[in-house]
Amino acid sequence: MPLRDIRNLLGASGELAALLDKTQRLQALQRAYVDCTPVELAELTKASRVGYLKAGTLYLLADNASVAAKLRQLAPRLLPFFRKVEAQVTGIRVDVQPKSPPHASSERLKKREIPVDYIEKLDDISKTIVNPDLKLAVTNLVRNRSKKS
Numbered sequence: 001m002p003l004r005d006i007r008n009l010l011g012a013s014g015e016l017a018a019l020l021d022k023t024q025r026l027q028a029l030q031r032a033y034v035d036c037t038p039v040e041l042a043e044l045t046k047a048s049r050v051g052y053l054k055a056g057t058l059y060l061l062a063d064n065a066s067v068a069a070k071l072r073q074l075a076p077r078l079l080p081f082f083r084k085v086e087a088q089v090t091g092i093r094v095d096v097q098p099k100s101p102p103h104a105s106s107e108r109l110k111k112r113e114i115p116v117d118y119i120e121k122l123d124d125i126s127k128t129i130v131n132p133d134l135k136l137a138v139t140n141l142v143r144n145r146s147k148k149s
Helices: 006-012 014-036 039-046 065-085 116-126 132-148
Strands: 048-054 057-062 091-096
Touching: 014 048, 014 065, 039 048, 039 065, 048 065, 057 065, 065 091, 116 132
Parallel strands: 057 091
Antiparallel strands: 048 057
C-alpha cells in the first residue's frame, strides 16, 4: 500500500475530518492565546493553555489557582483576540486543571537506611539536648529507626 499523507487519511472519514477541523481550530486559538498575552505575562502561557470550546465559551485551563486568578482578570482583554480567530467565542471561563505530576521514583520515596552506629550516636546526643521540642524529635527518630532494625 502506498504511503499517504496523514491529512488525506484523516479527511477520508467524516468523523476524523470533523476531529481534524476541531483540533486545528483549537491550535489556532492556542496560537492566538500565546500571541495576545502581554509580554510581561509570558509566564502565564507556560502555566496555562486553551482547553476546549463548548457552547460559545472558551475554557482556559490553568495549572494553579494563582494563574487562574490572573487569567480571570485578563479575560476581558483576551476575548476580542479570540473572537478574531473564532467567531463562535462569546465568553471565556478559566478552570484550574493541574498537569499530572511526573511519577516520583521509588528511590526518592523510600526512606534511607540509617546505620545502627548512627542511631546509637543520635541516642547519646538526644540525652544532652536541652530544647524539649528538638529532644522529642530526635528521640522519636531514634525510636522509629531502632524499631526497623
